[in-house]
Amino acid sequence: MTFIEYKALSPADKVKYKVGEFFSQIPNKLSVFGKTIANFFKNLIAKIIAGFKGYGSRFANGDMATKISYIVMGFGNFTRGQVGKGLAFLAAEILYFIYMANFGLAYLNKFDTLGTVKTTQTINPDTGRPMSVYGDNSMLILLYGTLTILITFVLIGIYVANTKAAYEAELALKAGKKNLTLKEELADFLDGKYHVTMLSLPVLLISVFTILPLAFMILIAFTSYDGQHTPPGNLFTWVGLETFRNVFKVTEGASKGYTFVSLTKWTIIWAIFATFSNYLVGMILALMINKKSIKFKSLWRTMFVITVAVPQFVSLLLMNQMLQDDGVVNVILERMGMQPISFFNSTAFVARVTVIVINMWVGVPYTILQTTGILLNIPEDLYESARIDGATPVVQFFQITLPYMLFVTTPYLIQSFVGNINNFNVIYLLTDGGPSKNPNLYQAGETDLLVTWLFKLTMNSNDYNTAAAVGILVFIVCATLSLITFNLSKSSRNEEEFS
Amino acid sequence: MIKSYKLSRTISDIVIYVVLGGLGLLWVSPLVWLVLHSFRKEGGVSVPYVFPKEYTLDNYLDLFTKTEVFDYPRWFLNTFVVAVFACIISTLSVLMVSYAFSRLRFKSRKTFINIGMVLGMFPGFMTMIALYYLLKAMNLTQTLPALVICYSSGAGLGFAISKGFFDTIPRALDEAATIDGATRNEIFWKIILPMSKPIIVYTVLTSFIGPWCDFILVKIIMGDKRDNFTVAMGLRKMTEKEYKQNYFKQFLAGSVLVAIPITVLFMKMQNYYVEGVTAGGVKG
Numbered sequence: 001m002t003f004i005e006y007k008a009l010s011p012a013d014k015v016k017y018k019v020g021e022f023f024s025q026i027p028n029k030l031s032v033f034g035k036t037i038a039n040f041f042k043n044l045i046a047k048i049i050a051g052f053k054g055y056g057s058r059f060a061n062g063d064m065a066t067k068i069s070y071i072v073m074g075f076g077n078f079t080r081g082q083v084g085k086g087l088a089f090l091a092a093e094i095l096y097f098i099y100m101a102n103f104g105l106a107y108l109n110k111f112d113t114l115g116t117v118k119t120t121q122t123i124n125p126d127t128g129r130p131m132s133v134y135g136d137n138s139m140l141i142l143l144y145g146t147l148t149i150l151i152t153f154v155l156i157g158i159y160v161a162n163t164k165a166a167y168e169a170e171l172a173l174k175a176g177k178k179n180l181t182l183k184e185e186l187a188d189f190l191d192g193k194y195h196v197t198m199l200s201l202p203v204l205l206i207s208v209f210t211i212l213p214l215a216f217m218i219l220i221a222f223t224s225y226d227g228q229h230t231p232p233g234n235l236f237t238w239v240g241l242e243t244f245r246n247v248f249k250v251t252e253g254a255s256k257g258y259t260f261v262s263l264t265k266w267t268i269i270w271a272i273f274a275t276f277s278n279y280l281v282g283m284i285l286a287l288m289i290n291k292k293s294i295k296f297k298s299l300w301r302t303m304f305v306i307t308v309a310v311p312q313f314v315s316l317l318l319m320n321q322m323l324q325d326d327g328v329v330n331v332i333l334e335r336m337g338m339q340p341i342s343f344f345n346s347t348a349f350v351a352r353v354t355v356i357v358i359n360m361w362v363g364v365p366y367t368i369l370q371t372t373g374i375l376l377n378i379p380e381d382l383y384e385s386a387r388i389d390g391a392t393p394v395v396q397f398f399q400i401t402l403p404y405m406l407f408v409t410t411p412y413l414i415q416s417f418v419g420n421i422n423n424f425n426v427i428y429l430l431t432d433g434g435p436s437k438n439p440n441l442y443q444a445g446e447t448d449l450l451v452t453w454l455f456k457l458t459m460n461s462n463d464y465n466t467a468a469a470v471g472i473l474v475f476i477v478c479a480t481l482s483l484i485t486f487n488l489s490k491s492s493r494n495e496e497e498f499s
Numbered sequence: 500m501i502k503s504y505k506l507s508r509t510i511s512d513i514v515i516y517v518v519l520g521g522l523g524l525l526w527v528s529p530l531v532w533l534v535l536h537s538f539r540k541e542g543g544v545s546v547p548y549v550f551p552k553e554y555t556l557d558n559y560l561d562l563f564t565k566t567e568v569f570d571y572p573r574w575f576l577n578t579f580v581v582a583v584f585a586c587i588i589s590t591l592s593v594l595m596v597s598y599a600f601s602r603l604r605f606k607s608r609k610t611f612i613n614i615g616m617v618l619g620m621f622p623g624f625m626t627m628i629a630l631y632y633l634l635k636a637m638n639l640t641q642t643l644p645a646l647v648i649c650y651s652s653g654a655g656l657g658f659a660i661s662k663g664f665f666d667t668i669p670r671a672l673d674e675a676a677t678i679d680g681a682t683r684n685e686i687f688w689k690i691i692l693p694m695s696k697p698i699i700v701y702t703v704l705t706s707f708i709g710p711w712c713d714f715i716l717v718k719i720i721m722g723d724k725r726d727n728f729t730v731a732m733g734l735r736k737m738t739e740k741e742y743k744q745n746y747f748k749q750f751l752a753g754s755v756l757v758a759i760p761i762t763v764l765f766m767k768m769q770n771y772y773v774e775g776v777t778a779g780g781v782k783g
Contacts, residue, residue, distance in 0.1 A: 003630060036613050042679065125706075139632065140636075140677075143629070143633070143636075158603060175775040187503065189682065190682050190683065190684035192681035192683075194599075194603055194682075194683035194684060194687075195599045195603040195605045195608075197684075198595040198596070198599040198603070198687075199595070199596065199599050199611070201591075201592065201595070202592040202595060202596050202654075202655030203655070204653065205651075205652040205653075205655065206618070206653060206655055206656065208633075208652070209633070209649070209652035209653065210618060210626060210647060210652065210653045210656070211618070212629070212633065213625075213626035213627075213629030213633060214618070214621055214626050215627075215632045217626060217628065217629050220629075247630075259668045285519070285522065288515045288518065288519055289519065291515060293508065293512050294512065294515060294516070294519075300519050300523060303523035303524075303526055303527050304522075304523065304526050305769075306526075306527060306601065306762070307526055307527070307530065308765070309529060309761070309762040309765035309766055309769075310758045310761070310762055311708075311711060311731070311757060311758060311761050312712060312735075312736070313712055313713075313714060313731050314533075314734070314754045314757065314758050315529070315530070317734065317735060317738060317750075317754070318529055318533055318754065319529065320738075321544070321738055321747070321750075322529065322532070322545075323780050326544060326545060327544070327545055328532070328545040328546070328547075330545075331545045331546070331547040331633045332547055332548075334547070335547040335548075361525075361526065365526070369769075382636065393511070417567075418620075422622055424624065424715070428715075451622050451624060454624055454625070455624050455715075456629050458624075458627075459719075464628065467625075467628075468625065471621070471622050472624035472625075474679070475620060475621050475625075476624060478620050478622075479617060479620040482616075482620055485615075488524060
């Protein structure tokens with residue numbers, strides 16, 4: 001379509017054309033996304049190769065002191081007037097060796113088998129009572145082994161920085177410049193290297209309490225750590241992709257495979273219904289509240305928004321209690337001579353519909369909050385021309401409002417879709433996964449999502465490896481969706497637009 | 500013709516009023532029920548009528564006087580202390596990370612941002628078990644500092660909104676200050692922070708509210724050590740089968756007491772949220 005043809009379209013058709021173009025571009029964007037990832041790895045490999053080359057050439061070109069600092073860290077800086085910096089490098093090296101000798105190496109040695117000495121029961125010769133002699137603890141070996149590997153990576157980073165610093169100090173002296181003193185160097189951390197100061201504390205916290213546990217759990221997925229292999233009584237070991245195979249293997253009777261498939265189906269159904277029911281109802285309500293002739297706008301808005309402000313666990317616990325078999329809703333229904341409904345304990349269908357409806361009560365106000373601003377921004381002339389053409393409000397909604405909103409809020413929709421896949425609170429607090437009458441489900445109920453199943457697997461049956469594998473699969477799905485959103489939205493590319 | 504147009508408009512307005520009124524009532528009714536019945540004197544879990552027959556303050560007083568089984572005041576204090584510390588650490592982390600990502604230019608900045616985004620996409624529950632053993636190795640399980648660590652350690656990953664806000668502050672300000680001889684440190688404290696009140700208030704409030712609403716981490720870390728429960732965990736305990744019959748009305752009263760301050764704070768935050776996010780998120 002040429003520009004002139006486009007200009008000649010009516011406003012409604014223009015929106016339609018743009019929306020169509022947007023969706024037809026998605027496959028294209030996907031391939032760009034794939035290429036970006038491929039490029040990322042290509043660059044990474046190139047950087048690593050360049051790093052090694054630099055490492056070698058610095059050794060070849062450097063003088064004796066620089067060469068010594070390839071073994072004794074900080075030597076190059078120490079001998080060239082940067083005493084403090086040199087000592088800091090040396091301290092890092094010494095600390096690392098002390099750590100390895102006293103702690104890390106013992107765990108790292110057993111990392112490939114995760115322990116071989118079993119815990120055994122013997123009779124205590126002194127008291128005559130049975131006692132257990134503890135052998136290797138696979139869990140601790142895995143945890144501390146992972147920690148040691150992470151620390152080693154950090155030290156390698158410091159080590160490379162040390163060789164660079166030594167070489168630079170040498171070059172500076174050769175060029176007749178003076179090297180920075182410790183004081184100047186420290187002052188630079190408040191200016192030129194301010195990002196180091198700002199990032200070190202958060203990065204440290206995140207490494208220890210997010211990255212380390214995450215690496216540990218990812219590794220768990222490749223071991224046999226389940227209910228039968230629980231330390232300290234038993235050992236577990238590496239099993240490769242066995243756990244993933246079990247998750248995908250659908251057999252007769254209660255199995256992890258069957259549970260995984262049926263919970264995945266329900267998770268997707270849930271995510272679709274939860275996202276779109278909230279979206280549509282919230283948008284229609286926002287439109288109603290913002291209609292020009294409607295009065296008491298702030299009253300209506302407050303009525304809905306107040307449920308957002310109340311902490312979610314209060315409102316969900318309250319709902320859970322009200323809808324119990326002996327809860328207030330059923331008591332009142334009985335009083336009115338109607339059949340009480342067992343919301344959470346009868347069939348899967350009733351429980352599922354209930355959670356979707358309750359989720360609307362929780363989620364619609366959020367949509368109202370978030371869409372109001374965008375709805376007010378829809379160009380008024382679109383509606384005007386539609387009205388002149390005689391379109392009814394319903395037609396206007398489906399022909400103008402909905403396409404426009406879908407176009408503008410796709411990132412928001414994908415985000416809330418991902419959020420609903422991970423919507424732990426609603427399911428856990430409302431039904432706790434129940435009803436659990438299906439004997440084929442392993443450690444799960446009919447309304448369990450993958451994330452609540454993950455939680456139950458770790459808390460109730462100690463199936464850590466299955467839980468970790470499920471977590472990784474959920475992550476892959478969510479991460480792909482989120483990265484696509486991020487690429488689709490402009491904010492990542494136009495970062496500098498304002499500055 | 501014009502008359503009928505007016506008529507149809509009034510009809511549609513009336514329909515909208517009815518729908519809004521009906522749904523609005525439906526939306527607030529559970530909360531109204533919560534408040535009303537927290538003052539109820541008679542009955543146990545549920546009564547078959549909407550308005551209580553007799554009102555009393557006993558449910559509230561019992562929360563603070565009968566503390567042998569459920570020590571509500573202590574939980575409230577626990578939660579408050581945890582929330583204050585978590586809030587300080589989180590706010591600092593978030594502001595520091597987002598300032599570095601937004602205003603400073605350094606090698607591998609993009610890599611850091613991408614790693615941060617990917618880390619944020621793992622389901623939080625995956626790390627909980629490992630976190631538990633890590634805290635156990637540090638001898639911190641069943642203590643309040645463990646909760647502070649859990650709530651605030653990952654805060655730096657939530658840099659997106661405040662980074663967006665910092666991005667909107669003109670860089671010319673930084674440049675002018677640099678020419679006048681200010682270091683980056685001085686720019687951060689003296690120029691950027693004073694201009695960022697909405698986003699600071701927003702970050703403070705969200706990180707303060709967080710600990711009040713979570714109970715999963717508390718459940719894992721505290722186990723059965725009731726003295727160190729937070730309010731959310733304690734209230735959930737009250738609704739368990741063996742306690743429900745005796746403590747349900749106290750549960751209602753306790754919920755109201757938590758909900759009031761959080762609701763007020765949330766409403767406050769709402770104003771800043773709109774300011775902060777529209778400023779930070781116009782780029783969509």
